[in-house]
Amino acid sequence: MIVAWNIGVRPDASLVNTMLDNAVRTLQPNEYPVIHSDRGAYYRWPGWIQRTDNAKLVRSMSKKGCSPDNAACEGFFGRSKTELIYPRNWQNVTLWDLMEQIDSRP
Known part of the structure; x- marks a missing residue:
């Protein structure tokens, strides 16, 4: 969690x-x-x-080179990218705008 x-x-x-x-x-x-x-x-x-x-x-x-140790976190980041990053066009969006979008997610 x-x-x-x-x-x-x-x-x-x-x-x-x-x-x-x-x-x-x-x-x-x-x-x-x-x-x-x-x-x-x-x-x-x-x-x-x-x-x-x-x-x-x-x-x-995590152990060096053991990706299953981080599976839960990697799954979270993958889902976040699928829901927030990939569906949008981020051209002309500043890094600060992106961070605000990420930080405002429930």
Whole structure:
């Protein structure tokens, strides 16, 4: 289940940390879910690990070259592209317009 997301122009620590902080705020007392990520540097960074440890989250990281580990996320992104991106003509649409469209989706 997706409980928080961020969108930005580059993947950086601020982007992933803000997303994690927003997700942690949705948790109920004594709720400690698994958080799954790819092997990106920001998910191996000590600051990320400390944040997940402080929230008592269980970290799960995909194995290198094992796409089934990310099947749920890849399915979500595939469905999103099918419903939002592919049916529209995005010529003359700025990156900021695209991000606003994505962020405003329920």
